[in-house]
Amino acid sequence: MRFDVITLFPELFAPFLAAGVTRRAYEAKQVDVRLWNLRDFAEGNYRRVDDRPFGGGPGMVMLAEPLARCLAAVKAERSDAAPVVLFSPIGERLDHAGVERWSASQGAILVCGRYEGIDQRFIDTHVDVQLSLGDFVLSGGEIAAMALLDAVARLQPGVLNDAGSHQEDSFNPALDGLLDCPHYTRPEDWEGRKVPEELLSGHHARIAEWRRRQRLAITAKHRPDLIAAARRAGRLTPVDEAFLAKL
Secondary structure: EEEEEEOHHHHHHHHHHHHOHHHHHHOOOOOOOEEEEEHHHHHOOOOOOEEEEOOOOOOOOOOOHHHHHHHHHHHHHHOOOEEHHHHHEEEEEOOOOHHHHHHOEEEEEEEOOOOOOOOHHHHHOOOEEEEEOOOOOOOHHHHHHHHHHHHOOOOOOOOOOOOOOHHHHHOOOHOOOOOOOOOOOOOOEOOOEOOHHHOOOHHHHHHHHHHHHHHHHHHHHHHHHHHHHHHHOOOOOOOHHHHHOOO
C-alpha cells in the first residue's frame, strides 16, 4: 500500500520512518510512504502557503491553491483513486477497527494541516475522509499521520517479531475488544513486588484464565463502554459475566 503525505515539515518523518520494528514495513515498501513538501508548490520568492483569515481573528489559514497543486501532482503519480484524508477535530475517531481497514487498503493521500486550519474550499472540493485521534488539538497533522502510519505498519505480515503479537493488543477482536492484561518479566521479585503465581505455574489453562480475568477487570474499571460493547456483540461468556458480577 502507498501513503502520500502532504506536509510543510517532511523532515519530521525521517527519524520516524527509520526507527523501531515498524521500519521494516517502510524499508520493504509494504507501507510505501512518500513525502511531499507543500512549499515546493507555492509561488513567489517566499513560497507562501498561508494568509490571514477573512473576517479577522487570530492565526493564519493555509491557502487552497498550493494544496490543490500539490494534490494534483500526487494524483498524477498514483495510478489509483486513493482517498484524500485530512486530520481534523470534526473527523471520525480513529480506532482499532479503522486501523484494520486502512491496513488492508490501497493506502491514501494524507494532508497535514497547520496554523488555524485549511481554506474550507479545498476541504469541500478535495477531501474524502476526515480523521481525528481524539478530543485535543495538535500543532499540525504530522503527528496524527505518524500515528496512523505506525498503527498500519505494525499490522503488516512479518513486521513484528512475533506474528501473533498484535493479536493480543488492546481493542483487538481476538481479545473480544477488551483492554490487554498486565505483563511481567524477570526478576520474579522486584523491590518486594512479586510476579503473580498464576504466571509462574506453567499451567496454560490457569494462565489463560488469569489473563482473561485481568482483561475483564481492567476493562470494567477503565473502559466500561468496551464491556458494554462486548456484551452487545455477544462476546462475553457466562463465566465472564459471573466474574464481572463479583467485581
